[in-house]
Amino acid sequence: xxASFESRIAHYVxxxxxxxxxxxxxxxxxxxxxxxxxxxxxFNGGKRVRPLLVYAAGECLGLREDALDAPAxxxxxxxxxxxxxxxxxxxxxxxxxxGKPTVHRQFDEATAILAADALQxxxxxxLANVGDAPPGASxxxxxxVADAAGSIGMTGGQSMDLAAEGKSLTVDEIEHMYALKTGxxxxxxxxxxxxxxxxxxxxxxxxxxxxxxxxxxxxxIKDDILDVExxxxxxxxxxxxxxxxxxxxxxxxxxxxxxxxxxxxxxRSALEQLDDFGADADSLRWxxxxxxxxxx
Amino acid sequence: xxASFESRIAHYVxxxxxxxxxxxxxxxxxxxxxxxxxxxxxFNGGKRVRPLLVYAAGECLGLREDALDAPAxxxxxxxxxxxxxxxxxxxxxxxxxxGKPTVHRQFDEATAILAADALQxxxxxxLANVGDAPPGASxxxxxxVADAAGSIGMTGGQSMDLAAEGKSLTVDEIEHMYALKTGxxxxxxxxxxxxxxxxxxxxxxxxxxxxxxxxxxxxxIKDDILDVExxxxxxxxxxxxxxxxxxxxxxxxxxxxxxxxxxxxxxRSALEQLDDFGADADSLRWxxxxxxxxxx
Numbered sequence: 106x107x108a109s110f111e112s113r114i115a116h117y118v119x120x121x122x123x124x125x126x127x128x129x130x131x132x133x134x135x136x137x138x139x140x141x142x143x144x145x146x147x148f149n150g151g152k153r154v155r156p157l158l159v160y161a162a163g164e165c166l167g168l169r170e171d172a173l174d175a176p177a178x179x180x181x182x183x184x185x186x187x188x189x190x191x192x193x194x195x196x197x198x199x200x201x202x203x204g205k206p207t208v209h210r211q212f213d214e215a216t217a218i219l220a221a222d223a224l225q226x227x228x229x230x231x232l233a234n235v236g237d238a239p240p241g242a243s244x245x246x247x248x249x250v251a252d253a254a255g256s257i258g259m260t261g262g263q264s265m266d267l268a269a270e271g272k273s274l275t276v277d278e279i280e281h282m283y284a285l286k287t288g289x290x291x292x293x294x295x296x297x298x299x300x301x302x303x304x305x306x307x308x309x310x311x312x313x314x315x316x317x318x319x320x321x322x323x324x325x326i327k328d329d330i331l332d333v334e335x336x337x338x339x340x341x342x343x344x345x346x347x348x349x350x351x352x353x354x355x356x357x358x359x360x361x362x363x364x365x366x367x368x369x370x371x372x373r374s375a376l377e378q379l380d381d382f383g384a385d386a387d388s389l390r391w392x393x394x395x396x397x398x399x400x401x
Numbered sequence: 402x403x404a405s406f407e408s409r410i411a412h413y414v415x416x417x418x419x420x421x422x423x424x425x426x427x428x429x430x431x432x433x434x435x436x437x438x439x440x441x442x443x444f445n446g447g448k449r450v451r452p453l454l455v456y457a458a459g460e461c462l463g464l465r466e467d468a469l470d471a472p473a474x475x476x477x478x479x480x481x482x483x484x485x486x487x488x489x490x491x492x493x494x495x496x497x498x499x500g501k502p503t504v505h506r507q508f509d510e511a512t513a514i515l516a517a518d519a520l521q522x523x524x525x526x527x528l529a530n531v532g533d534a535p536p537g538a539s540x541x542x543x544x545x546v547a548d549a550a551g552s553i554g555m556t557g558g559q560s561m562d563l564a565a566e567g568k569s570l571t572v573d574e575i576e577h578m579y580a581l582k583t584g585x586x587x588x589x590x591x592x593x594x595x596x597x598x599x600x601x602x603x604x605x606x607x608x609x610x611x612x613x614x615x616x617x618x619x620x621x622i623k624d625d626i627l628d629v630e631x632x633x634x635x636x637x638x639x640x641x642x643x644x645x646x647x648x649x650x651x652x653x654x655x656x657x658x659x660x661x662x663x664x665x666x667x668x669r670s671a672l673e674q675l676d677d678f679g680a681d682a683d684s685l686r687w688x689x690x691x692x693x694x695x696x697x
Contacts, residue, residue, distance in 0.1 A: 130552060139552055139560040190518060195510035214491035218514070219560045222486060222521070223552035229525045230551065233544035241533060243540035248529035255526065256426060256435055256519035264435040264515045 110161060110388035117177075120170065121156040122148070124178040128231055142212045142220035143227075147185045150203045154324075154396065155180045155294045161388035162298035162313060165379075166305065175235045176246050176297035182228035183254050184290060189221035191263060197350060225254070245300040253293035262286025269353035279355050280322055287328070288321025295389075309381070316378040316389065323371035324396045329354040330364050331401065372397045406457060406684035413473075416466065417452040418444070420474040424527055438508045438516035439523075443481045446499045450620075450692065451476045451590045457684035458594035458609060461675075462601065471531040472542050472593035478524035479550050480586060485517035487559060493646060521550070541596040549589035558582025565649035575651050576618055583624070584617025591685075605677070612674040612685065619667035620692045625650040626660050627697065668693045 125147055132141040156177035163173040192199040192207040193214065200210050209217035232246045252258055262285025269282065295317040299310050332347045333356050347354050356364035375393050379386035421443055428437040452473035459469040488495040488503040489510065496506050505513035528542045548554055558581025565578065591613035595606050628643045629652050643650050652660035671689050675682035 134553075136552070136557050136560040136564065138564065139557060143552060186518075190514055193514065195514060215563050216560065218486055218489065218491060219556050219563075220552075221518075222482075223550075223556040225518070225521050226525075226547040226550040226554075226556075227552070229522075229543050230547035233540045233547060235540075237537060237540070241539075243537075244529045244531075244533070244543070247525050247540070247543050251522040251526035251529060254519075254522040256432070256439060256516075256523070257430075258522075260515050260519040260522075261432050261435060264432040264512065267511050267515075268432065268434065 110164075110391040113160075113388075114157065117157055117160045117170075118153050120160075120174055121153055121177045121181060124174045124231070125181065128178065128227060138212065138216055139220055139223065142208055142216045143224055145211060146189050146208050146220055146224065147182065149185070149188075149205065151181075151185075152399075153181060154392070155184055155290060157392055158291060158294035158317075158389075159297055161392050162295040162317075163301070164388045165313070165382055165386045166298055166302040166309075167385070168298060168301055172235075172238075172301050173298065175231050176250070176294075176301070179228040179231045179246070179250055180290060180294050180297065182224045182231070183250060183259070186221040186224035186228075187254075187259055187263070187290075189217050189224070193217060196263075196267065197346070199346065228254075239301070239303045242301055246297055249293050249296050249300055253289040258285055258289035258293075259287075262289065266352065271351040272353060274353045274358070276355070276358060279353055279358060282353075283322045283325040283355070284318065287325035288318060291321035291324055292317035312378045312381065316375050316393070319371050319375040319378070320393050320396055323368050323375065323393075326355045326364055326368050326371070327397055327399065329356050330361060330368070331399075333361055335401065368397050406460075406687040409456075409684075410453065413453055413456045413466075414449050416456075416470055417449055417473045417477060420470045420527070421477065424474060424523060434508065434512055435516055435519065438504055438512045439520055441507060442485045442504050442516055442520065443478065445481070445484075445501065447477075447481075448695075449477060450688070451480055451586060453688055454587060454590035454613075454685075455593055457688050458591040458613075459597070460684045461609070461678055461682045462594055462598040462605075463681070464594060464597055468531075468534075468597050469594065471527050472546070472590075472597070475524040475527045475542070475546055476586060476590050476593065478520045478527070479546060479555070482517040482520035482524075483550075483555055483559070483586075485513050485520070489513060492559075492563065493642070495642065524550075535597070535599045538597055542593055545589050545592050545596055549585040554581055554585035554589075555583075558585065562648065567647040568649060570649045570654070572651070572654060575649060575654060578649075579618045579621040579651070580614065583621035584614060587617035587620055588613035608674045608677065612671050612689075615667050615671040615674070616689050616692055619664050619671065619689075622651045622660055622664050622667070623693055623695065625652050626657060626664070627695075629657055631697065664693050 129144055130140045132144055134140055159173050159177040189208045191197050192202055193209055199207050208220060229247055233243060235243045237243060262282050265282040266286055295313050299305055299313045372393055376390060379389055425440055426436045428440055430436050455469050455473040485504045487493050488498055489505055495503050504516060525543055529539060531539045533539060558578055561578040562582055591609050595601055595609045668689055672686060675685055
């Protein structure tokens with residue numbers, strides 16, 4: 106691909122949002138309030154970074170974009186589910202997300218719990234229907250996304266995050282928690298593309314794997330940095346929330362300068378993994394830089 | 402199978418509990434509290450009716466029992482997840498389940514939300530690993546269970562149930578809600594066996610389908626009857642909970658006698674679906690009667 110990835114972002118976002126719109130029942134279908142809440146949770150102005158990673162990894166591996174729509178949508182559904190539950194009063198107790206009331210504030214707590222509960226199986230339903238090209242693709246995608254969502258992935262990381270409130274962790278413990286809480290789903294995004302790639306050599310699969318793990322941790326450290334320095338209007342939620350909750354964060358432990366430095370070194374390390382891919386990986390490179398340099 | 406299904410229940414329960422024990426991370430694995438809560442939610446003295454339905458439907462269709470272990474376990478994981486969230490303060494606010502503190506009472510609310518959130522992808526991970534015999538089996542099972550769990554299945558039914566509190570529904574509306582809330586997963590249990598059956602004639606697939614739908618509604622009406630007449634010690638949770646919550650229930654609408662009569666007629670209708678299967682369906686018949694005649 107010669108033109109920059111940036112010029113294709115709107116196209117990819119539109120693709121994944123079309124799929125999301127197709128698979129989410131209309132808000133006129135019973136139970137209407139639940140479907141309304143599910144749509145509110147998914148169409149929330151998100152940047153769709155995870156779907157973009159699926160498409161960029163697909164470009165890198167020479168896949169057709171229509172093969173990437175299902176995993177892109179499924180991963181965004183899992184991400185949306187996790188945000189709804191993270192915002193609940195028993196969890197981070199957030200009233201605002203991306204400048205709008207969180208789902209439990211806009212609807213009610215029970216509806217928020219159930220809407221997220223229903224987004225999760227919808228993701229797997231989407232993956233169950235991708236067909237068998239290459240053979241076994243559907244089941245492989247389900248396995249990747251399910252493991253990333255579960256107790257040894259995203260949900261486990263969220264549990265560690267809550268358990269760490271008010272405690273002091275080591276740098277390694279914080280990075281392990283980030284690798285699960287945020288990294289698991291970012292990693293799954295690129296691994297879905299790898300799972301759809303026939304005859305992918307082991308060294309390339311390993312490089313994509315390592316890229317995904319590295320950039321996932323960088324993503325969360327950048328989120329923390331934005332939480333410290335960001336202004337509420339730009340990041341779309343109350344800044345300084347982590348400190349208010351006594352969260353164990355990377356900048357909280359080592360300071361903002363060292364956190365920025367760690368982000369930079371993770372970015373370099375992620376980019377190194379892409380060296381053998383040449384220009385095919387330009388989109389992944391662009392996205393990796395975006396993750397670390399974004400302003401919200 | 403000549404011996405009665407009752408004599409095989411302990412065997413099947415042991416099979417599915419072995420799978421559950423294998424796939425659930427040990428409570429010594431990080432995050433420990435989350436894994437402890439997941440195990441507490443799953444190993445809770447439940448009757449394992451849904452796994453038993455998978456095995457009984459498998460007997461009816463001549464399947465090997467080891468092919469049935471994965472869907473049996475997956476469906477029980479989805480069931481366990483739903484109970485944890487149903488018991489939350491924002492939902493039914495139950496302190497006791499099967500004579501023990503509910504997960505959010507034994508642990509805490511955040512842990513209960515997350516433990517259930519992690520049980521759900523674990524179910525799909527189990528199904529992703531069943532292999533491809535018959536071809537596409539894994540993806541088909543994921544589709545069946547995902548649709549049954551989602552907004553047009555169990556979670557949608559739970560949402561309708563909450564929305565109906567304090568309202569009066571018609572008999573049809575209540576049965577539709579039951580078909581989703583409870584029926585969807587019961588139906589999925591028998592449909593998983595059908596999905597694993599090669600060359601199943603359409604009329605037999607339809608009969609299993611109708612059997613599952615019918616017995617699922619009967620199951621929930623029986624639950625309601627037990628809630629009205631049961632004693633807290635026997636049913637393992639506070640009896641009369643439905644009335645206390647202002648739930649729209651079948652016996653609440655038509656009275657206990659008519660509810661019992663409806664259960665009986667649903668049982669007869671379910672049994673009729675099995676006529677063409679002869680002795681192969683004896684286990685499903687036994688389970689259907691158990692659903693309607695059980696004392697807790």
